[in-house]
Amino acid sequence: MIGNRYSEVSQNGNEQPNVGAAETPAREKQGVQPDCSVIVVSWNTHDYLALCLHSILSDPSVAVASEGSTPAGQLSQTRVEIIVVDNASIDGSAEMVAANFPQVRLLVNNRNLGFAAANNQAIAQASGRVLFLLNPDAYVRPGALHTLVGFLDERPGVAAAGPNVLNPDGTWQAAAFRFATLWDLFCEAVFLSVLFPHSRLFARKELGGFDRDRVRRVDWIQGCALAIRREAWDAVGPFDEGYWMYVEELDWCRRANQQGYRLYFTPDAEVVHYGKRATAKARASVLPLGFRSHFRYFRKFDGRATELAVRAITFVQMGLRAGVSVVMIALGNDRDRWRENLRAYTAVMREALRSG
Numbered sequence: 001m002i003g004n005r006y007s008e009v010s011q012n013g014n015e016q017p018n019v020g021a022a023e024t025p026a027r028e029k030q031g032v033q034p035d036c037s038v039i040v041v042s043w044n045t046h047d048y049l050a051l052c053l054h055s056i057l058s059d060p061s062v063a064v065a066s067e068g069s070t071p072a073g074q075l076s077q078t079r080v081e082i083i084v085v086d087n088a089s090i091d092g093s094a095e096m097v098a099a100n101f102p103q104v105r106l107l108v109n110n111r112n113l114g115f116a117a118a119n120n121q122a123i124a125q126a127s128g129r130v131l132f133l134l135n136p137d138a139y140v141r142p143g144a145l146h147t148l149v150g151f152l153d154e155r156p157g158v159a160a161a162g163p164n165v166l167n168p169d170g171t172w173q174a175a176a177f178r179f180a181t182l183w184d185l186f187c188e189a190v191f192l193s194v195l196f197p198h199s200r201l202f203a204r205k206e207l208g209g210f211d212r213d214r215v216r217r218v219d220w221i222q223g224c225a226l227a228i229r230r231e232a233w234d235a236v237g238p239f240d241e242g243y244w245m246y247v248e249e250l251d252w253c254r255r256a257n258q259q260g261y262r263l264y265f266t267p268d269a270e271v272v273h274y275g276k277r278a279t280a281k282a283r284a285s286v287l288p289l290g291f292r293s294h295f296r297y298f299r300k301f302d303g304r305a306t307e308l309a310v311r312a313i314t315f316v317q318m319g320l321r322a323g324v325s326v327v328m329i330a331l332g333n334d335r336d337r338w339r340e341n342l343r344a345y346t347a348v349m350r351e352a353l354r355s356g
Contacts, residue, residue, distance in 0.1 A: 037128030
């Protein structure tokens with residue numbers, strides 16, 4: 001099944017209301033405040049989720065905070081609590097967590113609340129000084145959590161930090177960005193950012209292929225792996241639940257930036273993320289929903305005129321990609337994949353023409 005945030009939609013693509021949740025086990029008062037609360041929102045991610053949780057619990061630099069634990073016994077480790085929110089999975093994900101990971105607090109929703117609402121739900125109950133949002137189709141490399149918590153502890157003025165996100169084959173995955181301008185979106189639409197990935201002019205949003213071996217300030221960090229200082233979260237506020245999928249973290253980072261907070265990328269913590277590989281078969285249903293949030297974001301922060309310009313650029317962008325898909329289908333190259341792409345691109349074109 002689908003393995004990342006794209007999956008946080010109902011099976012028919014419609015939004016579902018928050019109608020309550022069952023919590024297993026009941027939250028207990030802890031003897032020691034966790035250094036970090038790891039939040040994982042899952043929907044039908046059984047196998048990915050098991051790998052994700054195992055990566056945290058097998059990390060020697062991590063200790064699960066429990067009632068009666070003392071700081072003196074865990075000075076060299078980062079104390080964590082892990083909260084999994086299951087958004088009404090039907091693949092046995094919740095049952096797997098309850099049976100195999102008793103250290104994990106499990107919240108089971110009877111409706112798919114979406115990524116933003118489910119994270120807000122968990123964070124409202126979290127106790128850690130640092131909140132670490134982690135996709136279920138991602139796993140941490142040893143020391144990542146310890147490094148991120150230490151990074152924020154050493155920099156009181158930093159609101160959030162993002163790790164070096166890698167593909168399963170070890171190649172770098174884009175997860176830290178500048179806020180996009182209309183120029184950036186145009187460059188992306190006509191493939192300039194793809195043709196010149198190291199250009200500071202044409203790939204500005206992607207930071208021009210910046211050197212990933214040093215710490216640097218960024219505008220926003222992708223929510224697949226995002227560490228947030230709790231005080232900053234409380235000051236900026238929760239995720240905007242008006243976004244059904246995608247853009248929630250971008251919106252939060254934009255609000256944090258408006259309040260004067262700084263966000264950073266650090267290469268010293270590494271997370272592996274399956275990402276698009278886990279969602280390729282569902283592009284036609286999830287991509288237009290993502291762009292719906294995309295348009296809403298620009299309307300919210302930059303006004304109606306900018307939103308209309310973004311819709312026009314998107315229509316051109318998807319039209320070009322639809323044309324490429326038609327050619328690839330005609331050539332007989334992986335036709336099922338390109339047919340799915342074509343359906344996705346045409347669906348986004350229809351979304352771009354909506355009044356909003």
